[in-house]
Amino acid sequence: MTMSNHLKHQPRLSQTVKQIKPSGIRRFFDLASTMEDVISLGVGEPDFSTPWNVREASIASLEQGITSYTANAGLLELRQLISGYLSKFDTNYSPENEIVVTVGASEGIDLALRATINPGDEVLIVEPCFVSYAPLVSLVGGIPVAVPTSIENGFKVIATEIEQRVTNKTKCILLSYPNNPTGAIMEKDELEEIAQIIQKHDLLVISDEIYAELTYDVNHVSVPALKGMWERTILISGFSKSFAMTGWRLGYVAAPEVYAKEMLKIHQYAMMCASTMAQYAAIEALTNGREEMENMKVSYKQRRNFFVKSLKGIGLDCHIPGGAFYAFPSITSTGLTSEEFAEKLLIEEHVAVVPGTVFGAGGEGHIRCSYATSLQQLEEALKRIDRFIKNC
Amino acid sequence: MTEKERELLELLEKSGRMSEDKIAMMLDVTVEDVTSMIQKLEKERVIIGYSTIIDWSKVNTSESVTAMIDVKVTPKRGVGFDEVAERIYRFKEVKALYLMSGTYDLSVVIEGKSMSEIARFVSDKLSTLDSVISTTTHFQLKKYKHDGIVFEDRDEDHRIVVSP
Numbered sequence: 303m304t305m306s307n308h309l310k311h312q313p314r315l316s317q318t319v320k321q322i323k324p325s326g327i328r329r330f331f332d333l334a335s336t337m338e339d340v341i342s343l344g345v346g347e348p349d350f351s352t353p354w355n356v357r358e359a360s361i362a363s364l365e366q367g368i369t370s371y372t373a374n375a376g377l378l379e380l381r382q383l384i385s386g387y388l389s390k391f392d393t394n395y396s397p398e399n400e401i402v403v404t405v406g407a408s409e410g411i412d413l414a415l416r417a418t419i420n421p422g423d424e425v426l427i428v429e430p431c432f433v434s435y436a437p438l439v440s441l442v443g444g445i446p447v448a449v450p451t452s453i454e455n456g457f458k459v460i461a462t463e464i465e466q467r468v469t470n471k472t473k474c475i476l477l478s479y480p481n482n483p484t485g486a487i488m489e490k491d492e493l494e495e496i497a498q499i500i501q502k503h504d505l506l507v508i509s510d511e512i513y514a515e516l517t518y519d520v521n522h523v524s525v526p527a528l529k530g531m532w533e534r535t536i537l538i539s540g541f542s543k544s545f546a547m548t549g550w551r552l553g554y555v556a557a558p559e560v561y562a563k564e565m566l567k568i569h570q571y572a573m574m575c576a577s578t579m580a581q582y583a584a585i586e587a588l589t590n591g592r593e594e595m596e597n598m599k600v601s602y603k604q605r606r607n608f609f610v611k612s613l614k615g616i617g618l619d620c621h622i623p624g625g626a627f628y629a630f631p632s633i634t635s636t637g638l639t640s641e642e643f644a645e646k647l648l649i650e651e652h653v654a655v656v657p658g659t660v661f662g663a664g665g666e667g668h669i670r671c672s673y674a675t676s677l678q679q680l681e682e683a684l685k686r687i688d689r690f691i692k693n694c
Numbered sequence: 695m696t697e698k699e700r701e702l703l704e705l706l707e708k709s710g711r712m713s714e715d716k717i718a719m720m721l722d723v724t725v726e727d728v729t730s731m732i733q734k735l736e737k738e739r740v741i742i743g744y745s746t747i748i749d750w751s752k753v754n755t756s757e758s759v760t761a762m763i764d765v766k767v768t769p770k771r772g773v774g775f776d777e778v779a780e781r782i783y784r785f786k787e788v789k790a791l792y793l794m795s796g797t798y799d800l801s802v803v804i805e806g807k808s809m810s811e812i813a814r815f816v817s818d819k820l821s822t823l824d825s826v827i828s829t830t831t832h833f834q835l836k837k838y839k840h841d842g843i844v845f846e847d848r849d850e851d852h853r854i855v856v857s858p
Contacts, residue, residue, distance in 0.1 A: 327858050347853060
């Protein structure tokens, strides 16, 4: 048979998937990857390697031949440790039926949305935010509705902004504090204010608290710890940021059993269980990892102080980010859009930052700079940004 | 000791050359605060001195040998180990000296130009001290890590350039 006799395959793609745009980060990644001597402030992960004791625990589990599946929800020992860990944030989750160990916090967000959203349900998303929220909402047929925040309020979400967007189709709100990309945090009284609105309209909260450990001026307040919020919150967290374990892909969801058991069903069919060797690493992280984590936190804080002050010194307006490891300065003084600024800076000065618009339309006028990189790199990047701005 | 002082010490321990300006920015205090904190800590001899960690094996004109010597001594009434310790650490060849628990008493770190120079020091100077009962000399063959710093660190950044 010759090739010409083959019947041509017409790609059979899902309309929903086709409508989703690839992440805006991709373009910058491709451009930056072609250059040498790029200083990257575009990296959304710690610059530390996973602490050695954690890596070693995983190696030991491999040496012992522990390479089989675990329980769908994850090793019970790990869930018990997670439960104990979460209790430090004044929350109480049963290891047996209210915690599911996932493949990164990313899977956790997907599980939460798939378990709760019907086609046509509206999901409020506080923006700027992590790139995957809106696409994941669309994939389950939900309708993402952006709730904007701005530099005037230090990128904290305001109750009236939420309430204005609530309709009879609104089911859920996606919160993420400490925030990627803005570094904003919400303090207790600020959260209590929005909790009132959330309860008034009987909304579900998906609270992505992956950066919970990384707050520098006040302690993190967990949404389910607030009065009346536990029963309406699905908590998402993981090991990536606090324990420098991004590549292990290990996170978890914690929620009342009524939600947890439905999420577990999806996880069971789609994933079976999270990686076993990563779960053993996580056990060590939660058992003996605190000191190392605190050291990393001090180092981020010092670099934050240095970097944000330096940004102001070269004339870029920047709120003090209370958490995570990002600064989100305004670049409107240059007259450039976020995209233009990031692209020109990369081409002319070989410094990679991420345009704010990648994290939602509300990010226009800002760029995200990760300060999780060495002091020397930060200093050199600042020198180049300063030169760039002066030539604008 | 305040929290800021502790942070300052940890920064200086990692890099003694870090400027006061930079330290001030990182600790969110004024440069004057940093200067006075350092002066205070120097005065209290919390900060003993400033040195540089050098990989002398890369300097081909400088041949040096380091040995660690376990020394058993007889302590003296009234002064314990302090008197003999002082007699030992006054030698300029002695880079470090510790009182130890275990099967010997003093651990002496010696640097010399050659093994024979160190051998001469042990037989002529150290063993002949009245209080010294015995010595066991170990020569260092290679330095992997010193004062928390890995000498041949292959610390590459494996992260992808841009990620969400």
